[in-house]
Amino acid sequence: MSDTEIVERLKGDLGARALEIANPDRRRIFLKVAPADLVAAVTLLRDRYDCAFLSTISGLDAGEAFEVLYHFASPVTTIHVRTATPRSDPRLPSICAVIPGAVLYEREIQEMFGIVVDGIPDGRRLNLPDDWPDGVFPMRKDWKHVRPEEVIPGGKP
Amino acid sequence: MSFEIPIGPQHPALKEPISLRMTVEGEVITNADIRLGYNHRGIEKVAEEKNWTQNIYLAERICGICSHSHATCYVQGVEKLMELQPPRRGLYIRYLVSELERVHSHLLWLGVAGHEAGFDSFFMYVWRDREIVMDLLEMITGNRVHYAINAIGGVRRDLDAGQKAKVLEGVATLKKRSEYYLNLGGTEPSFVARIAGVGRLSRELAIALCATGPTARASGVARDVRKEDPYAVYDELDFEICTADTCDVLGRVVVRIKELLESYKMIEQMVRNLPAGDIACKAPRKAKPGEVVSRYEAPRGENIHYIRANGTDRPERLKVRAPTLGNYPATVEMLKKGFIADIPLIFAAIDPCICCAERAVALIDARGGETAVVRMSDLRRQAIARHLNAPVKGNAAWPL
Numbered sequence: 144m145s146d147t148e149i150v151e152r153l154k155g156d157l158g159a160r161a162l163e164i165a166n167p168d169r170r171r172i173f174l175k176v177a178p179a180d181l182v183a184a185v186t187l188l189r190d191r192y193d194c195a196f197l198s199t200i201s202g203l204d205a206g207e208a209f210e211v212l213y214h215f216a217s218p219v220t221t222i223h224v225r226t227a228t229p230r231s232d233p234r235l236p237s238i239c240a241v242i243p244g245a246v247l248y249e250r251e252i253q254e255m256f257g258i259v260v261d262g263i264p265d266g267r268r269l270n271l272p273d274d275w276p277d278g279v280f281p282m283r284k285d286w287k288h289v290r291p292e293e294v295i296p297g298g299k300p
Numbered sequence: 301m302s303f304e305i306p307i308g309p310q311h312p313a314l315k316e317p318i319s320l321r322m323t324v325e326g327e328v329i330t331n332a333d334i335r336l337g338y339n340h341r342g343i344e345k346v347a348e349e350k351n352w353t354q355n356i357y358l359a360e361r362i363c364g365i366c367s368h369s370h371a372t373c374y375v376q377g378v379e380k381l382m383e384l385q386p387p388r389r390g391l392y393i394r395y396l397v398s399e400l401e402r403v404h405s406h407l408l409w410l411g412v413a414g415h416e417a418g419f420d421s422f423f424m425y426v427w428r429d430r431e432i433v434m435d436l437l438e439m440i441t442g443n444r445v446h447y448a449i450n451a452i453g454g455v456r457r458d459l460d461a462g463q464k465a466k467v468l469e470g471v472a473t474l475k476k477r478s479e480y481y482l483n484l485g486g487t488e489p490s491f492v493a494r495i496a497g498v499g500r501l502s503r504e505l506a507i508a509l510c511a512t513g514p515t516a517r518a519s520g521v522a523r524d525v526r527k528e529d530p531y532a533v534y535d536e537l538d539f540e541i542c543t544a545d546t547c548d549v550l551g552r553v554v555v556r557i558k559e560l561l562e563s564y565k566m567i568e569q570m571v572r573n574l575p576a577g578d579i580a581c582k583a584p585r586k587a588k589p590g591e592v593v594s595r596y597e598a599p600r601g602e603n604i605h606y607i608r609a610n611g612t613d614r615p616e617r618l619k620v621r622a623p624t625l626g627n628y629p630a631t632v633e634m635l636k637k638g639f640i641a642d643i644p645l646i647f648a649a650i651d652p653c654i655c656c657a658e659r660a661v662a663l664i665d666a667r668g669g670e671t672a673v674v675r676m677s678d679l680r681r682q683a684i685a686r687h688l689n690a691p692v693k694g695n696a697a698w699p700l
Binding site: 168170171195196197198199201202203204212214216218219221223242243244245246247248268269270271272281282288 | 336337340342344345380507508509510511512523528529592593595602604606608616617619621625626628629630
């Protein structure tokens with residue numbers, strides 16, 4: 144099945160729920176949905192488009208909102224489901240019930256961007272240390288790393 | 301009663317810092333948990349402060365074994381963003397190094413697998429032959445580990461006729477040896493008995509948990525980016541996806557050796573059909589605003605980079621997903637209901653010393669927790685109960 148056929152089929156299946164469909168390159172389809180439709184869209188992709196393989200989830204700090212992309216791959220194409228959540232109340236539903244392999248990626252966007260993933264089966268931190276302060280999310284653009292001044296024990300003051 | 305055994309992040313037997321928490325009942329693992337982050341370096345954040353060229357060298361340092369994979373995945377994405385068409389000769393040299401890197405990585409893994417299974421002569425044979433491909437890589441790129449051959453728009457070094465002949469000669473030797481290892485790895489009785497049936501991952505679980513690379517292919521999932529989403533030169537090459545359906549460590553060994561043979565085929569094709577012309581074109585300093593998803597089949601599985609440009613000389617966002625992260629959920633499933641003694645095999649490169657880490661002094665009932673002297677009838681009852689909850693280990697099959 145070619146990319147144009149898949150795009151047409153997606154338009155028919157999702158109707159108004161597909162906010163935007165683009166096919167900028169061969170085997171690259173970008174689909175935009177609202178967070179409320181995310182789980183339905185992912186279920187549809189898994190069952191009818193053979194997209195059971197989730198490559199990863201990327202987050203992006205776009206100022207007023209956080210953009211999140213779910214990168215799916217099928218044997219013939221890749222579909223990238225984009226969604227956005229406002230910075231003031233960042234929330235997304237968990238897709239682990241549909242794609243069990245998504246849990247590590249959801250944990251990652253949760254700790255790196257501070258997006259609350261509702262219904263995540265395991266909400267612990269993944270990469271950040273245990274003593275990392277709450278409410279500080281390093282992949283947001285307003286977080287800058289400041290290197291602490293090095294103190295040599297027993298060195299000159 | 302179950303015990304929780306912490307392994308790592310700093311452990312004398314671990315080769316890389318990772319923290320594992322094993323819940324064990326007797327000798328059987330009932331649960332496993334992985335905690336990451338000990339080696340987290342914040343590379344995605346650093347990448348936003350460096351320009352497009354500096355990021356090639358940053359991406360190369362994500363991994364020390366498949367360094368070329370990350371650099372290539374990044375570079376092919378940036379070339380798409382900048383709308384560059386690298387010359388064919390440059391692409392052939394770039395993906396020639398990719399396949400040589402796959403050969404060196406698979407040989408390294410094979411040696412480690414032999415070592416963990418207690419077959420040390422296999423390990424020494426394989427690592428001796430790995431030197432051949434390491435020397436070839438050094439001859440082509442100038443380095444043994446971080447090749448630094450990629451540039452935006454092509455590669456940095458050309459290949460001459462003498463080097464081409466040496467690559468073909470080295471690959472011919474390796475091909476002969478790998479066929480011998482395939483025969484040995486599949487038929488040597490004690491080696492097969494040790495690895496067959498260990499670390500089972502069913503096809504359904506491999507799909508549900510989004511396993512990738514040889515791990516998925518050994519469970520019968522024919523998933524390979526080089527075939528599904530052929531980038532650059534791969535649609536011009538003749539090769540097969542290697543799979544196995546034994547779903548265990550034996551299958552992973554067989555898949556990797558078969559992939560070696562496919563890689564030799566591809567290397568020969570690329571060297572023989574190397575086009576004439578330039579090796580690189582000039583790249584602009586800035587990229588137009590846009591986004592690109594770059595996929596690459598690294599030795600361990602699918603490597604994916606998501607790059608967003610904002611019109612400056614720096615990326616707005618560089619998201620990197622290395623194949624090992626994608627395989628962790630599957631690894632946890634493989635460890636469950638296995639034996640402690642199989643952890644090193646399943647985790648392959650990790651060699652934890654479990655018996656030193658946790659040792660009970662009193663005679664303790666593993667389920668009830670009370671210290672007591674038990675009667676023979678109790679022992680028999682417990683033995684039956686234990687048998688009902690026996691770990692899953694398939695019988696050693698002889699697939700070859």
